[in-house]
Amino acid sequence: xxxxxxxxxxxxxxxxxxxxxxxxxxxxxxxxxxxxxxxxxxxxxxxxxxxxxxxxxxxxxxxxxxxxxxxxxxxxxxxxxxxxxxxxxxxxxxxxxxxxxxxxxxxxxxxxxxxxxxxxxxxxxxxxxxxxxxxxxxxxxxxxxxxxxxxxxxxxxxxxxxxxxxxxxxxxxxxxxxxxxxxxxxxxxxxxxxxxxxxxxxxxxxxxxxxxxxxxxxxxxxxxxxxxxxxxxxxxxxxxxxxxxxxxxxxxxxxxxxxxxxxxxxxxxxxxxxxxxxxxxxxxxxxxxxxxxxxxxxxxxxxxxxxxxxxxxxxxxxxxxxxxxxxxxxxxxxxxxxxxxxxxxxxxxxxxxxxxxxxxxxxxxxxxxxxxxxxxxxxxxxxxxxxxxxxxxxxxxxxxxxxxxxxxxxxxxxxxxxxxxxxxxxxxxxxxxxxxxxxxxxxxxxxxxxxxxxxxxxxxxxxxxxxxxxxxxxxxxxxxxxxxxxxxxxxxxxxxxxxxxxxxxxxxxxxxxxxxxxxxxxxxxxxxxxxxxxxxxxxxxxxxxxxxxxxxxxxxxxxxxxxxxxxxxxxxxxxxxxxxxxxxxxxxxxxxxxxxxxxxxxxxxxxxxxxxxxxxxxxxxxxxxxxxxxxxxxxxxxxxxxxxxxxxxxxxxxxxxxxxxxxxxxxxxxxxxxxxxxxxxxxxxxxxxxxxxxxxxxxxxxxxxxxxxxxxxxxxxxxxxxxxxxxxxxxxxxxxxxxxxxxxxxxxxxxxxxxxxxxxxxxxxxxxxxxxxxxxxxxxxxxxxxxxxxxxxxxxxxxxxxxxxxxxxxxxxxxxxxxxxxxxxxxxxxxxxxxxxxxxxxxxxxxxxxxxxxxxxxxxxxxxxxxxxxxxxxxxxxxxxxxxxxxxxxxxxxxxxxxxxxxxxxxxxxxxxxxxxxxxxxxxxxxxxxxxxxxxxxxxx
Ligand code: IPT
Numbered sequence: 033x034x035x036x037x038x039x040x041x042x043x044x045x046x047x048x049x050x051x052x053x054x055x056x057x058x059x060x061x062x063x064x065x066x067x068x069x070x071x072x073x074x075x076x077x078x079x080x081x082x083x084x085x086x087x088x089x090x091x092x093x094x095x096x097x098x099x100x101x102x103x104x105x106x107x108x109x110x111x112x113x114x115x116x117x118x119x120x121x122x123x124x125x126x127x128x129x130x131x132x133x134x135x136x137x138x139x140x141x142x143x144x145x146x147x148x149x150x151x152x153x154x155x156x157x158x159x160x161x162x163x164x165x166x167x168x169x170x171x172x173x174x175x176x177x178x179x180x181x182x183x184x185x186x187x188x189x190x191x192x193x194x195x196x197x198x199x200x201x202x203x204x205x206x207x208x209x210x211x212x213x214x215x216x217x218x219x220x221x222x223x224x225x226x227x228x229x230x231x232x233x234x235x236x237x238x239x240x241x242x243x244x245x246x247x248x249x250x251x252x253x254x255x256x257x258x259x260x261x262x263x264x265x266x267x268x269x270x271x272x273x274x275x276x277x278x279x280x281x282x283x284x285x286x287x288x289x290x291x292x293x294x295x296x297x298x299x300x301x302x303x304x305x306x307x308x309x310x311x312x313x314x315x316x317x318x319x320x321x322x323x324x325x326x327x328x329x330x331x332x333x334x335x336x337x338x339x340x341x342x343x344x345x346x347x348x349x350x351x352x353x354x355x356x357x358x359x360x361x362x363x364x365x366x367x368x369x370x371x372x373x374x375x376x377x378x379x380x381x382x383x384x385x386x387x388x389x390x391x392x393x394x395x396x397x398x399x400x401x402x403x404x405x406x407x408x409x410x411x412x413x414x415x416x417x418x419x420x421x422x423x424x425x426x427x428x429x430x431x432x433x434x435x436x437x438x439x440x441x442x443x444x445x446x447x448x449x450x451x452x453x454x455x456x457x458x459x460x461x462x463x464x465x466x467x468x469x470x471x472x473x474x475x476x477x478x479x480x481x482x483x484x485x486x487x488x489x490x491x492x493x494x495x496x497x498x499x500x501x502x503x504x505x506x507x508x509x510x511x512x513x514x515x516x517x518x519x520x521x522x523x524x525x526x527x528x529x530x531x532x533x534x535x536x537x538x539x540x541x542x543x544x545x546x547x548x549x550x551x552x553x554x555x556x557x558x559x560x561x562x563x564x565x566x567x568x569x570x571x572x573x574x575x576x577x578x579x580x581x582x583x584x585x586x587x588x589x590x591x592x593x594x595x596x597x598x599x600x601x602x603x604x605x606x607x608x609x610x611x612x613x614x615x616x617x618x619x620x621x622x623x624x625x626x627x628x629x630x631x632x633x634x635x636x637x638x639x640x641x642x643x644x645x646x647x648x649x650x651x652x653x654x655x656x657x658x659x660x661x662x663x664x665x666x667x668x669x670x671x672x673x674x675x676x677x678x679x680x681x682x683x684x685x686x687x688x689x690x691x692x693x694x695x696x697x698x699x700x701x702x703x704x705x706x707x708x709x710x711x712x713x714x715x716x717x718x719x720x721x722x723x724x725x726x727x728x729x730x731x732x733x734x735x736x737x738x739x740x741x742x743x744x745x746x747x748x749x750x751x752x753x754x755x756x757x758x759x760x761x762x763x764x765x766x767x768x769x770x771x772x773x774x775x776x777x778x779x780x781x782x783x784x785x786x787x788x789x790x791x792x793x794x795x796x797x798x799x800x801x802x803x804x805x806x807x808x809x810x811x812x813x814x815x816x817x818x819x820x821x822x823x824x825x826x827x828x829x830x831x832x833x834x835x836x837x838x839x840x841x842x843x844x845x846x847x848x849x850x851x852x853x854x855x856x857x858x859x860x861x862x863x864x865x866x867x868x869x870x871x872x873x874x875x876x877x878x879x880x881x882x883x884x885x886x887x888x889x890x891x892x893x894x895x896x897x898x899x900x901x902x903x904x905x906x907x908x909x910x911x912x913x914x915x916x917x918x919x920x921x922x923x924x925x926x927x928x929x930x931x932x933x934x935x936x937x938x939x940x941x942x943x944x945x946x947x948x949x950x951x952x953x954x955x956x957x958x959x960x961x962x963x964x965x966x967x968x969x970x971x972x973x
Contacts, residue, residue: 045176161226252288291315294632296390315443337556399451419457525555533748537853537942572923616682745916828936844886853941
């Protein structure tokens with residue numbers, strides 16, 4: 033009978049948690065690639081699998097079975113057709129009945145054979161990640177059991193293996209009692225999703241060691257703490273010291289080169305005992321909280337961070353070393369300097385690469401029990417549940433212990449995190465104590481608010497030296513944190529700028545605030561990549577609900593700053609801009625360029641473009657220093673490149689005066705519902721029912737209706753405000769003219785915009801004036817107070833053209849899409865492109881492709897053209913607002929049926945309201961306004 037270990041939270045037979053390292057033999061050549069070690073044998077690759085609907089169906093001698101189907105390790109079983117795909121954010125995908133394990137608990141018997149050479153040495157087997165728990169059998173004998181999906185589980189199998197062929201059987205269960213502590217916002221996958229390998233080791237070998245570094249003046253001090261029962265020889269900086277069992281020794285590095293994300297310098301350390309050699313790279317650095325500030329190597333650095341999950345669209349959690357390296361390289365290219373391993377530790381290979389490539393890591397324990405909030409009684413009640421429940425104490429503590437023990441020797445780990453969204457109680461306190469007892473790096477935990485339980489004040493009294501919040505507004509940070517006289521700890525946002533869909537808007541406000549004081553440590557954008565799944569029929573990314581699951585959280589998993597396949601969107605580049613290491617300031621014709629780095633010089637090429645002429649200059653700007661360059665009059669663009677790749681940019685542009693509109697005489701004649709306006713050779717039919725232009729004959733062509741448009745295809749960040757829009761039938765609201773008059777060659781309409789059965793949303797006056805080649809529509813409007821809208825999506829005009837109007841020329845913030853609160857990354861300039869490429873593809877279609885502050889935009893079929901001027905935003909898209917709104921997936925967008933040219937008096941900003949604030953003041957369609965837009969019809973210019 034299978035022992036019911038899964039109904040508890042303890043591992044059985046695992047070796048004590050230790051730092052990650054891979055031993056080599058003396059005869060091996062020195063390498064930092066574990067595959068080069070003769071003591072390392074990968075067990076990744078082809079395995080067999082037998083699925084069981086329930087753990088209760090697993091026969092006692094299941095390990096006598098050789099396995100029915102093929103499976104690759106590492107992987108997630110769902111990608112092999114087992115079980116089902118399910119995405120839930122914070123809700124538990126099983127009944128909330130702790131500590132009871134879900135009754136329906138599928139089991140997967142994995143098996144394979146492996147060769148072993150015992151030769152008097154010890155053999156260990158290591159699993160770097162298995163979701164959610166597993167039993168291991170070697171040659172038919174039970175070895176042990178482990179859980180905590182993202183811990184490294186090691187078993188000593190010396191007494192189980194024999195020379196030659198051996199059989200390995202692993203029974204993986206979907207759930208265990210610890211599943212209440214693994215409710216992270218992710219697809220709920222199962223399987224051996226990280227590497228498995230054997231380690232062959234001498235009888236008496238190193239078990240664990242800790243490397244600590246300090247800075248003393250210009251010198252670095254490296255302490256080696258031997259946590260093993262054997263003596264070891266440690267070589268560092270050309271010096272070898274013998275360190276007895278359980279002892280420690282120190283090395284001094286004169287004029288040390290310090291490690292930082294900007295200067296990821298690593299020293300070699302070689303640790304030897306018996307025939308074993310461990311190559312451990314060491315970064316010398318100090319990470320601490322001191323005098324109310326977070327200091328790294330003594331400097332108040334900022335985290336330009338992202339939250340990262342393990343995710344690959346075709347492999348789920350089973351990301352390879354190459355996949356992780358891709359993430360790291362892309363992060364570096366986007367000026368990211370910090371990663372929170374949300375909400376569990378990453379693979380050790382990820383930390384190894386962060387050491388090497390330079391990223392600060394907040395290493396988070398594998399803990400989230402968020403679902404208790406939605407299980408019933410809400411936040412207050414929930415905070416008292418699992419965090420105080422004795423049943424979970426051991427596991428909550430162990431999760432932090434594993435996090436610290438496994439990753440303590442990585443220089444990149446600048447902070448530990450106790451987990452995410454799990455409340456605060458005695459159990460978290462114990463976890464904090466366990467971390468502090470082991471290591472002096474600052475500890476992060478967000479899920480603790482100023483509240484009192486019994487006679488304990490759980491906030492300032494928590495023992496945490498940093499304060500963390502998620503999604504708070506800049507105003508909140510000022511009013512509730514900076515202005516709190518009692519608060520003396522440094523502050524960070526462990527999550528902000530929820531990057532779901534088109535966005536994030538508002539980074540400027542966050543970064544102006546973060547850069548304004550050393551007390552703010554910066555933040556981590558939620559999150560790095562969309563979790564869009566590629567599996568099954570259809571050629572596109574899927575999200576929650578696409579696999580028929582009853583309980584799911586839809587597209588809330590599509591909230592990355594890069595797409596599932598790591599393509600950039602406008603938001604990625606906006607993040608890159610606010611994370612850039614150079615600051616550009618212009619005063620008259622002096623440009624000051626400052627290196628914001630604390631440790632690394634900026635050596636590259638600055639390109640200054642003025643009046644169409646580019647001037648290049650090689651620069652080397654030491655940390656925290658500036659250079660000043662001369663500019664000439666007029667607009668200027670500065671771009672900074674390192675090794676050919678752009679790292680930073682800025683633009684200084686002044687507003688252009690609007691072109692003069694010279695009014696022509698008109699003749700008007702009423703025909704039924706149409707007021708025909710003739711101006712020179714042009715004719716406009718104005719619909720006196722709506723106040724819109726119904727059709728145009730001008731510039732040798734005919735055009736259709738120019739419709740008043742107050743909608744946008746809802747972006748994900750509209751998800752809450754759109755409920756208000758929907759409640760007032762905004763989608764059905766249409767312009768209705770109350771009356772019109774002709775005055776001095778203008779036609780003036782008083783209109784309302786209203787839906788059947790409801791009072792008007794808008795009252796407006798439209799004034800049409802006409803020039804030689806076009807028409808100007810001035811608007812003066814007010815949104816009805818009863819609507820209580822914070823803002824409308826937009827207000828402007830849309831003209832549908834034939835799809836042959838595919839050529840677009842404009843001068844605006846481009847060439848990516850830009851909005852009032854997300855444009856600084858873009859360069860205002862002249863662009864030519866194709867309308868078909870103007871829609872930027874999101875996994876779930878939404879408004880996209882706008883350009884902020886245009887001087888003009890012109891679409892043409894190569895011969896005839898429509899040009900718009902005077903708007904604050906425009907788009908020329910191959911899809912209508914309704915087509916975008918109605919498609920749930922990108923691959924469902926219909927065949928293109930035209931060109932939709934929209935010219936907006938106002939297009940609301942994006943904000944990050946899917947989880948954070950609405951667009952900030954000043955970035956939205958005002959509830960009253962007046963402006964004018966001109967349409968010109970003629971030949972292509
Ligand atoms: C926040 C979670 O910490 C994160 O894991 C993710 O789920 C995010 O929300 C939404 O995408 S918690 C939320 C209640 C603010």
